[in-house]
Amino acid sequence: STPLKGKVALVTGGGRGIGAAIATRLAEDGADVAITYERSRDRAEKTVAEIEGLGRRGVAIKADSADAGAVTAAVDRAAAELGRLDILVNNAGVFLIGPVDELTVEAIDRTLAVHVRAVLVATGAAVRHMGEGGRIVSIGSNLAERAPWPGLSLYSASKSALTGLTRGLARDLGPRGITANVVQPGPTHTDMNPSDGPHSARQLEHVALGGYSDAADVAATVAHLAGPGGRRLTGATITIDGGFNA
Numbered sequence: 116s117t118p119l120k121g122k123v124a125l126v127t128g129g130g131r132g133i134g135a136a137i138a139t140r141l142a143e144d145g146a147d148v149a150i151t152y153e154r155s156r157d158r159a160e161k162t163v164a165e166i167e168g169l170g171r172r173g174v175a176i177k178a179d180s181a182d183a184g185a186v187t188a189a190v191d192r193a194a195a196e197l198g199r200l201d202i203l204v205n206n207a208g209v210f211l212i213g214p215v216d217e218l219t220v221e222a223i224d225r226t227l228a229v230h231v232r233a234v235l236v237a238t239g240a241a242v243r244h245m246g247e248g249g250r251i252v253s254i255g256s257n258l259a260e261r262a263p264w265p266g267l268s269l270y271s272a273s274k275s276a277l278t279g280l281t282r283g284l285a286r287d288l289g290p291r292g293i294t295a296n297v298v299q300p301g302p303t304h305t306d307m308n309p310s311d312g313p314h315s316a317r318q319l320e321h322v323a324l325g326g327y328s329d330a331a332d333v334a335a336t337v338a339h340l341a342g343p344g345g346r347r348l349t350g351a352t353i354t355i356d357g358g359f360n361a
């Protein structure tokens with residue numbers, strides 16, 4: 116079935132990892148999909164080829180999420196090239212960790228710019244193109260609610276900002292029929308967090324279901340929010356972490 120037929124989505128950081136899984140899943144569900152990338156042009160082009168292979172239109176746009184002007188331009192270009200905009204997925208992310216007395220101001224600024232400022236800027240730009248039925252989904256982290264190890268103050272702060280931000284968006288956008296939600300993955304096999312990486316063993320100890328999630332598992336939750344089943348779901352934070360935080 117193609118519940119998103121006729122819809123247009125933009126996924127930030129959609130060239131690889133969780134973002135790529137979301138982009139291809141939304142295309143499977145019928146949407147035309149624009150993605151942004153910063154450095155991984157080849158990966159972005161490959162994801163666009165997958166979207167086109169599914170019979171949808173795809174476009175890759177180079178835009179550094181830390182650059183507010185580039186974010187706004189990417190949103191406007193996605194809407195212009197694909198004719199409309201219905202779904203924004205704020206996915207681009209970085210994982211800069213360290214004890215608080217070793218964090219650089221550059222790391223703090225970059226994390227907050229990509230995880231928080233870009234989400235506000237992209238959402239503001241996107242909703243100017245959206246009508247009734249629009250959807251905003253931001254990718255947070257289960258580490259917004261738990262910091263099980265040292266070194267997470269910056270990352271956890273940036274991801275927990277999304278839950279408050281999203282409750283505010285629900286109030287701003289509800290009267291226009293646009294929903295806003297956060298999806299919080301737990302350990303998910305990507306370049307950022309490979310399931311056989313140096314930090315995987317200690318994460319696995321916490322996962323109630325055992326093992327890592329696939330990026331496609333996270334994409335399934337995003338697809339639900341983006342589709343007709345998400346019609347009355349707004350201001351919510353959904354954790355999909357295999358029970359890590361249970």
Ligand code: NDP
Nearest residue numbers: 128132133152153154155179180207208303305306307308
């Ligand atoms: P990856 O490192 O595998 O991919 C990161 C993606 O974000 C890439 O597409 C990258 O694009 C993009 N990106 C990073 N910085 C920027 C930037 N400044 N501007 C534009 N795009 C950027 O990470 P994941 O797929 O694992 O993570 C995706 C999201 O999920 C992130 O928000 C992350 O915090 C979150 N998450 C991941 C978990 C996991 O276990 N994997 C757990 C919980 C949350 P490019 O290569 O072009 O720079």
